[in-house]
Amino acid sequence: MTSADESCLHVQIVINHKIETLALSTKTLPSTTHEMVRNIPSRTALAVVLIGVAVQSSLAFAPLFLVGRAPSLAGQRALGRVHRTYLSEQAQTRKPPGRILLRQTVTCKQEVTSGQVKTVLVVGGGLGGVSVVYDLRHKLRKHDRVILLSDRPAFEFTPSNPWVATRFRKPEDIRVPLAETLSKNGVEFKLGSATTLDAQGRVLTTDAGEAIAYDYLIVATGARLDFDAAPGVREHAVSICTTDHASHAADKWDAFLADDSAKNIVIGCMQGASCFGPGYEYALMLDNELTKRNKRDSVDITFMTSEPYVGHLGLGGVGGSQAELPEILAKHNIKTFANVRIEGMTASEVKYTQVEMLRETSGVVPSDFTMFIPPFAGQKVWTGVAGLASPNGQILVDEHMRALAFDSIFAIGAAVRLPAVETTPVPTGAPKTGFMIESMGTCAAQNIRSQIDAEEKGEDVHSASHQVPTLSTLCITDFGSTAGIALAIPQFKPRRLDVHTISPLMKLAKLAFEQYFLFK
Numbered sequence: 001m002t003s004a005d006e007s008c009l010h011v012q013i014v015i016n017h018k019i020e021t022l023a024l025s026t027k028t029l030p031s032t033t034h035e036m037v038r039n040i041p042s043r044t045a046l047a048v049v050l051i052g053v054a055v056q057s058s059l060a061f062a063p064l065f066l067v068g069r070a071p072s073l074a075g076q077r078a079l080g081r082v083h084r085t086y087l088s089e090q091a092q093t094r095k096p097p098g099r100i101l102l103r104q105t106v107t108c109k110q111e112v113t114s115g116q117v118k119t120v121l122v123v124g125g126g127l128g129g130v131s132v133v134y135d136l137r138h139k140l141r142k143h144d145r146v147i148l149l150s151d152r153p154a155f156e157f158t159p160s161n162p163w164v165a166t167r168f169r170k171p172e173d174i175r176v177p178l179a180e181t182l183s184k185n186g187v188e189f190k191l192g193s194a195t196t197l198d199a200q201g202r203v204l205t206t207d208a209g210e211a212i213a214y215d216y217l218i219v220a221t222g223a224r225l226d227f228d229a230a231p232g233v234r235e236h237a238v239s240i241c242t243t244d245h246a247s248h249a250a251d252k253w254d255a256f257l258a259d260d261s262a263k264n265i266v267i268g269c270m271q272g273a274s275c276f277g278p279g280y281e282y283a284l285m286l287d288n289e290l291t292k293r294n295k296r297d298s299v300d301i302t303f304m305t306s307e308p309y310v311g312h313l314g315l316g317g318v319g320g321s322q323a324e325l326p327e328i329l330a331k332h333n334i335k336t337f338a339n340v341r342i343e344g345m346t347a348s349e350v351k352y353t354q355v356e357m358l359r360e361t362s363g364v365v366p367s368d369f370t371m372f373i374p375p376f377a378g379q380k381v382w383t384g385v386a387g388l389a390s391p392n393g394q395i396l397v398d399e400h401m402r403a404l405a406f407d408s409i410f411a412i413g414a415a416v417r418l419p420a421v422e423t424t425p426v427p428t429g430a431p432k433t434g435f436m437i438e439s440m441g442t443c444a445a446q447n448i449r450s451q452i453d454a455e456e457k458g459e460d461v462h463s464a465s466h467q468v469p470t471l472s473t474l475c476i477t478d479f480g481s482t483a484g485i486a487l488a489i490p491q492f493k494p495r496r497l498d499v500h501t502i503s504p505l506m507k508l509a510k511l512a513f514e515q516y517f518l519f520k
Contacts (some may be wrong), residue, residue, distance in 0.1 A: 115456045118144045120448060121204060121212055123194050124220030125150025125178055127158060127434050128413035132218055132441030133187045139449045146186065147214070149206065151193040154178055156243040159434065160514050162282050162478065164246035165253065165371075166289055171243050176518060194221070199385045199406050216408050216448045219395050220441070223376035223414035229270055231344035237370045240282055241275075249371060253286075257293065262368035266350050268304035271341045272375030274414075274429025276313045277486065279305065279373050280325060281477040287332045288480025302335045302365050304352060304372075306426040309338050314428045315421050315473060316493065318486040319500030328479065328502060337365075341426050345370060355425045376414055376429065390417045400465040401444040407462050410448065412440035418471070421492060430491065435474035443469040476510040483507035 120136050122129050129148060136146045154175040163169040179189045192206035197217075204212050225241055227234035238249035256262045267283040269276050283303045290296040307314065310329065311322035329336055343351040343362070350370060354361045378393025387405035389395050395411035396404045403409035414437075418430045447465035454464035472489040483506035489497040 115141065115143075115452075118215040118452050119147065119213065120144065120216045120218065121147045121149065121214035122218045122220055123149045123204070124222055124413075124415070125152050125155055126220065126222045126413070127155075128222070128415075128437040128441055129218075129220035130155050130178070131438050132220060132412060132445055133182065134185065135442050135445035136218075136448070137186050139445045140452070144452075145188065147188045147190060147212065148178065148182060149190045149192060149194065149204075149212065150178060151191070152178075153191055155181075157514060157518055158242075159476070159510070161240045161243055161246040162278055162285055164243055165238075165240045165249040165282065166285050167250050167253075171247050174243065174514070174518065194379070194381050197381065197385050197388075199388060199409060202408060214408075216410065216451070218441075218444055218448075219382065219409065219411040219415045220413050221379045221382075221415045224379050224393060226272070226375040226377050229272060229375050230342045232346055233270070233342070233344075233372060233374065236345050236347050237372045239374070240278060240371065241373065252369065253289075256369040257295070259368070263299055264366045265299060265301045265369045266304060266365055266367040267301065267371050268337075268340070268342070269306055269373040270375060271306045272427045272429060273306055273373045274314055274376050274431050275373050276305065276307060276428075276431065277433075277475040277477045279303070279371075280329075280484075281479065282371060283334055284328070284332060284479040287334060291480075296333075300335070301333070302337065302367075303329060304337045304340045304342070304350070304365070306340060306424070306428050307338050308424045308426070308428075310336050312338075312424075312428070313475075313486060314431045315486075315488055315491060317500075318473065318488045319498050321486060321500040324484070324500055324502055328482075328484075339425050342372065378415055378417070382415075399468045400447050401440050401469065402447065402465055407451065410444040412444055413437040416440070431473055431475070433473050433475050436469070436471055436491065439469040439472065443467045476506055476513060478507055478510055483510060485509065 118140070120140065122133050122136070125148060129150065133146050133148050140146065154177050156171075157174040160169050160174040164171055164174065179191075182189045190206070190210070190212070192208045192210065194204055195207050196205045198204075202214050202217070204214065204217065206212065223241070225239065227237075227239070238252050239245035240249055256265075265283075265286060267279060267286070269279040273279075280303070283301060287296065287301055290299055303310075305312075309322055309326075311317055311325035313321055326336065337352065337354060339355045341353045341355065343353055345351060345367070348366060348368065350365045350367050352363055352365065354363065378389055378395065380393050382389040382395060383391065383393050385405075387396075388403055388409065394417035395409075395415050396417050397411050398404055401410050401412055401416070403411060414432050416432070418432065420428060421430050446467045450464040450466065451461045454461050470489065471491045473486060473491045475486045477484045477486075479502065482502055482504050484500065484502040485506045487497060487499040488495055
């Protein structure tokens with residue numbers, strides 16, 4: 001790794017999911033860098049450090065992997081010095097206490113304490129659910145139980161789904177069996193879906209009829225994909241939102257390539273969508289696939305989005321995204337429509353309405369291959385509990401990721417109801433990337449431990465939760481011949497860090513993040 005400054009390398013490190021910059025002398029760079037990387041236990045922090053180096057230097061990127069989970073004594077001391085400096089800065093800026101979270105600055109050896117055994121049930125085996133059970137196992141007492149209930153036997157690394165849809169990855173490449181992996185780490189695994197919840201009695205019933213009693217519940221069930229938001233979407237559009245969907249999209253893509261009469265592709269994000277990066281990613285990946293096959297000139301690609309302008313990303317723009325994304329799409333001859341509401345589709349066309357100022361214009365775009373990111377909703381089971389969820393099933397939480405109606409229930413990820421960053425002519429949602437989801441999970445795990453401790457001491461449980469996540473966005477997108485990164489800390493303006501960069505180096509960042517997460 002190199003820096004534009006030959007005497008000093010500036011490395012960004014995540015503290016409470018906030019970026020802090022360290023200046024390292026190049027004279028001690030190899031050993032210092034190794035020690036830092038070896039001793040940063042956050043699953044996402046490593047990727048962010050590497051990405052930060054790549055963005056700042058624009059010269060080199062080296063995918064490194066974390067060795068071991070617990071920091072060494074030297075690592076604890078180094079991070080402790082950073083932590084003390086950070087505390088001092090917090091005091092000077094008069095920020096409220098209790099929001100500083102330096103992940104795992106103690107050894108991972110858990111204390112053996114007395115007290116009643118507590119059971120924490122996590123529902124959902126995606127990125128949020130799997131991340132938070134490791135956080136729980138680390139933060140809870142040794143004798144407490146952690147249970148993961150998932151409707152899938154394997155974890156799937158969702159950010160790699162666009163690669164599955166273009167056959168750069170096979171489904172089995174991004175899947176990890178849950179039962180065996182979790183059992184090795186002290187987490188019980190149950191296969192099934194939640195069917196009913198008795199929130200007062202703290203009992204969840206599965207589709208197999210099993211009643212699971214819990215002390216604390218974390219809802220990490222992800223999104224319910226609303227393919228019925230417009231007629232014909234379910235029947236005629238493919239999806240890359242799950243690995244099975246992406247595999248089906250790959251089959252449809254093969255059929256498109258084999259059909260010489262197929263000339264039109266429409267990719268986009270529907271009204272109410274909250275995940276825009278993969279839409280841009282998939283459109284440019286298909287452009288690259290067609291170029292490699294010498295078929296690009298004979299195929300029209302159209303990108304349609306509910307965003308008020310291309311590059312909005314549901315965030316009001318990130319860095320220079322509102323200039324850079326239109327530029328790269330135009331460079332690759334991809335037509336764009338923003339402020340679009342999808343009215344319906346058939347096997348050969350997409351019907352839309354474009355909203356501009358006070359005028360609406362309707363139109364039709366021909367399509368032989370269509371992929372849309374649909375709106376995200378919550379799972380319907382949660383709407384059966386009064387006060388727990390919004391009408392669309394997303395959990396209503398406070399700043400501590402705790403349900404508004406129940407101190408014993410927390411929620412993270414796409415299962416959470418978050419307001420839109422801003423009002424747009426066509427509705428858009430707030431993105432929830434893996435970076436944010438991990439932050440939510442770490443916060444929930446710490447607050448549950450705090451509430452357990454308060455309960456053991458006979459103190460008020462409700463006021464025990466004090467950790468607040470920094471809701472930030474980190475999205476790495478493969479654009480075929482290049483790649484992009486959007487980093488917004490925090491997600492809501494004003495931001496401490498607001499970066500959008502397009503560079504081939506970012507492709508290495510995405511590869512590193514995938515392999516690192518699956519390795520862990």
